[in-house]
Amino acid sequence: MARVYRYSARDASGKHITGKMKAENDGEVHSKLRSMGLQPLSLTVVKGESGGLFGPPRVKPSELMIFTRQFATMISAGIPVFECLSILQVQTGDRNFRKILANITEKVRGGGDLSEAMKDFPNAFPRVYVNMIAAGEASGQLEEILLRLSDFIERSEKLKREIKSAMVYPVVSLTLVLGITIVLLVFLVPKFKQMFLQLGVDLPLPTRIVLGISGVLTSYWMYILGFVIALIVVFALYKRTENGAYNIDWLKMNLPVFGPLFSKVALSRFARTFATLMRSGVPILGALDIVSGTVGNKVIETVVMNAKQAVSEGEPLAKTLEGSNVFPHMLVRMVEIGERSGALESLLLKVADFYDEQVSATVEGLTSLIEPVMLGIMGFLVGGIVLSIFLPILKLQKTLIQQVG
Numbered sequence: 001m002a003r004v005y006r007y008s009a010r011d012a013s014g015k016h017i018t019g020k021m022k023a024e025n026d027g028e029v030h031s032k033l034r035s036m037g038l039q040p041l042s043l044t045v046v047k048g049e050s051g052g053l054f055g056p057p058r059v060k061p062s063e064l065m066i067f068t069r070q071f072a073t074m075i076s077a078g079i080p081v082f083e084c085l086s087i088l089q090v091q092t093g094d095r096n097f098r099k100i101l102a103n104i105t106e107k108v109r110g111g112g113d114l115s116e117a118m119k120d121f122p123n124a125f126p127r128v129y130v131n132m133i134a135a136g137e138a139s140g141q142l143e144e145i146l147l148r149l150s151d152f153i154e155r156s157e158k159l160k161r162e163i164k165s166a167m168v169y170p171v172v173s174l175t176l177v178l179g180i181t182i183v184l185l186v187f188l189v190p191k192f193k194q195m196f197l198q199l200g201v202d203l204p205l206p207t208r209i210v211l212g213i214s215g216v217l218t219s220y221w222m223y224i225l226g227f228v229i230a231l232i233v234v235f236a237l238y239k240r241t242e243n244g245a246y247n248i249d250w251l252k253m254n255l256p257v258f259g260p261l262f263s264k265v266a267l268s269r270f271a272r273t274f275a276t277l278m279r280s281g282v283p284i285l286g287a288l289d290i291v292s293g294t295v296g297n298k299v300i301e302t303v304v305m306n307a308k309q310a311v312s313e314g315e316p317l318a319k320t321l322e323g324s325n326v327f328p329h330m331l332v333r334m335v336e337i338g339e340r341s342g343a344l345e346s347l348l349l350k351v352a353d354f355y356d357e358q359v360s361a362t363v364e365g366l367t368s369l370i371e372p373v374m375l376g377i378m379g380f381l382v383g384g385i386v387l388s389i390f391l392p393i394l395k396l397q398k399t400l401i402q403q404v405g
Contacts, residue, residue, distance in 0.1 A: 005029050009038035018242055041305050042293040059097045059124040065153040072146035082109045100124050113137060127290050128273055135281035145280050152276045163265060166363040173374040181381045189214040192389050201392045210388040246298040253299060261362045266297040268355035275348035285312055299326055
């Protein structure tokens with residue numbers, strides 16, 4: 001099945017070039033780029049352009065993790081690879097994954113390499129996974145590689161869950177606060193506005209501001225809604241561009257509260273993916289190439305690609321990372337020590353574990369901080385609207401008491 005790939009490459013003069021290309025698999029894209037005189041840097045499948053309206057359905061990481069662990073157990077028992085795949089194909093509950101495994105099983109049964117068969121299904125097997133399997137096949141350590149892969153997937157998913165738990169509460173809370181505020185301004189405040197006009201009350205400034213906002217929302221809601229939708233579309237299109245993705249990732253890493261969290265997640269992903277690939281026998285240049293496309297942050301991806309170029313020219317990796325001003329001093333020093341001692345992958349795994357712990361601590365801190373902040377925002381918005389409505393009523397009551405007295 002032909003897919004559309006977004007590629008990043010360099011020409012003979014060193015100029016960075018990006019574009020899209022339709023091909024059957026990664027290898028075909030690499031061959032076409034080299035025939036054009038380009039050096040491939042990174043490759044990703046473009047979602048929504050790879051078969052069907054939304055592209056092929058992705059296999060859940062939990063499904064892939066179970067498959068990998070069971071695969072490792074069967075390999076350790078001495079069962080041939082194609083028989084392992086046949087058994088696992090029947091056991092999986094994911095219909096899409098079952099079809100993929102059936103296809104891979106036939107290719108392996110016919111004498112093909114497992115990694116090459118997996119490469120045709122990037123929606124199920126990421127580049128990291130395929131390259132580690134290829135390293136395991138070459139070194140004869142497929143069982144050990146599969147165990148490392150399952151641990152890698154498990155840790156990655158744990159990190160994602162922690163990030164989601166940190167983001168869900170503020171997003172849901174803010175949505176509820178804005179929803180309640182809009183309901184009050186659109187449905188409740190206009191009724192009081194009519195009453196105030198009939199009574200001829202001299203309205204205080206807070207009340208006039210709230211009534212003005214309510215009037216704008218009720219009169220121009222279609223224009224406001226259209227503007228918001230247009231803003232979302234422009235943002236989505238901008239994010240798809242190279243500069244847009246880079247600037248948005250830079251902004252995320254420099255946000256006041258969530259910035260440190262996003263930075264630690266990206267650094268943890270870089271360190272763990274890089275270490276896992278190197279420990280599995282993937283050469284350092286190949287590992288840097290894969291990491292750049294899987295780290296999920298354009299800022300770090302750019303630094304890693306520059307580092308790959310520098311390392312290929314004989315420069316130490318630590319020196320390149322240090323000059324980027326993106327990687328913290330501690331990580332750079334660990335890379336430097338690892339390069340000197342030959343234990344780079346072990347030190348990078350320690351760095352990844354450290355940042356995972358930091359992410360967990362940051363998530364707990366944010367959760368405890370966000371709750372009072374959200375309550376304060378709700379109190380300010382809802383309480384402000386209610387107070388602005390009652391101020392004229394209290395003023396009218398005071399006037400009536402004075403007249404009666």
